Amino acid sequence: MTQRLNSTPKQDGYRMPAEHEPHAAVWMAWPERCDNWRNGAKPAQKTFVEVARAIAKTTPVTMAVNAEQYDNARSRLPEEIQVVEMSTNDSWMRDIGPSYVVDDAGHRHGVDWHFNAWGGLMDGLYFPWDKDDQVARKMCEITGDETYRAPLVLEGGSIHVDGDGTLYTTEECLLHPSRNPDLSKEEIERQLCDHLSVEKVVWLPRGLYNDETNGHVDNIMHVVKPGEVVLTWCDDPADPQYEISREAFDALSSVTDARGRAIKVHKIPMPGPLFINEEEALSIDCSEGMEREAGERLAASYANYLITNGQIVLPLLDERFDAEVAEIMKRLYPGYDVSGVDAREILLGGGNIHCITQQVPRV
Numbered sequence: 079m080t081q082r083l084n085s086t087p088k089q090d091g092y093r094m095p096a097e098h099e100p101h102a103a104v105w106m107a108w109p110e111r112c113d114n115w116r117n118g119a120k121p122a123q124k125t126f127v128e129v130a131r132a133i134a135k136t137t138p139v140t141m142a143v144n145a146e147q148y149d150n151a152r153s154r155l156p157e158e159i160q161v162v163e164m165s166t167n168d169s170w171m172r173d174i175g176p177s178y179v180v181d182d183a184g185h186r187h188g189v190d191w192h193f194n195a196w197g198g199l200m201d202g203l204y205f206p207w208d209k210d211d212q213v214a215r216k217m218c219e220i221t222g223d224e225t226y227r228a229p230l231v232l233e234g235g236s237i238h239v240d241g242d243g244t245l246y247t248t249e250e251c252l253l254h255p256s257r258n259p260d261l262s263k264e265e266i267e268r269q270l271c272d273h274l275s276v277e278k279v280v281w282l283p284r285g286l287y288n289d290e291t292n293g294h295v296d297n298i299m300h301v302v303k304p305g306e307v308v309l310t311w312c313d314d315p316a317d318p319q320y321e322i323s324r325e326a327f328d329a330l331s332s333v334t335d336a337r338g339r340a341i342k343v344h345k346i347p348m349p350g351p352l353f354i355n356e357e358e359a360l361s362i363d364c365s366e367g368m369e370r371e372a373g374e375r376l377a378a379s380y381a382n383y384l385i386t387n388g389q390i391v392l393p394l395l396d397e398r399f400d401a402e403v404a405e406i407m408k409r410l411y412p413g414y415d416v417s418g419v420d421a422r423e424i425l426l427g428g429g430n431i432h433c434i435t436q437q438v439p440r441v
């Protein structure tokens with residue numbers, strides 16, 4: 079058994095590396111719940127296979143799978159993908175997996191946050207979430223890493239770090255009353271600094287419009303490198319995203335990062351706006367937490383991409399913008415391969431490629 083640590087990463091000299099630093103592996107979790115994924119989750123499973131295949135070009139992939147789906151997942155996934163049986167409630171590995179931290183001597187630990195399905199009984203998307211809450215610890219048992227159980231409700235998609243002292247997040251999510259209602263903004267900042275060894279938190283007011291995660295930062299922006307980010311942009315003043323993106327731009331432009339750098343913002347176009355159609359809505363089981371009605375606006379963003387070992391795994395969401403965004407990625411990440419995956423099926427579940435993946439840093 080790997081140990082639970084009673085200290086904090088900061089006390090032990092561990093920091094969370096940025097996503098553009100080297101990865102030992104990327105983990106995912108197999109989709110199956112029919113009140114989130116349409117048509118018995120078969121189209122989503124096909125897309126998850128495509129994402130895993132793309133990542134595996136540069137990085138080993140492990141897929142966590144519930145026991146009942148083991149045979150199905152094993153036979154649909156390429157041989158080089160490792161499949162491990164692990165109980166989950168759904169399949170958002172970014173949010174249920176650990177945030178790994180490393181030290182300069184080549185050691186790694188996992189930070190195991192409390193998970194409450196994006197809002198618990200107040201605003202959560204499903205109940206129960208107990209199996210999801212155990213995933214971070216189980217993963218660390220397998221990757222051989224000791225864990226800190228952080229006293230904070232937090233999903234991995236609600237934070238980005240630059241690996242050089244700065245963390246990006248949104249007030250909409252981290253200050254939402256369904257997460258840590260007894261903690262002040264300063265206390266939340268303190269927990270982030272103690273558990274990820276960041277020195278500065280940059281707060282965006284809101285995340286993407288109509289995002290059921292209460293505005294995860296990974297669905298509106300991504301960190302390119304320290305001092306540089308991409309931000310989802312919308313040019314239509316009639317669209318609710320117009321004002322949200324401008325607020326975010328102003329927030330990013332009015333502060334410096336932990337090292338005193340001005341933050342350079344690269345605007346990337348917003349796909350759509352995209353909406354769930356009637357056929358799609360009808361093929362998802364009804365449940366209490368998740369709203370899947372025809373005509374509902376989807377929280378679609380190209381910023382929800384994964385960076386892994388010289389590769390960008392980019393969601394393809396709208397033919398009018400896919401090629402343009404792929405070109406922007408090639409310019410921002412010189413020498414990287416850009417692998418596009420048709421990602422509408424992930425979007426219908428409420429997130430995208432970044433949300434369904436979690437990197438294990440290489441040490």
Ligand code: KQY
Pocket residue numbers: 114170172173203235290291294297368427428429430433
């Ligand atoms: O990180 C995410 N975007 C997860 C979204 C969860 C949606 C559940 N239906």
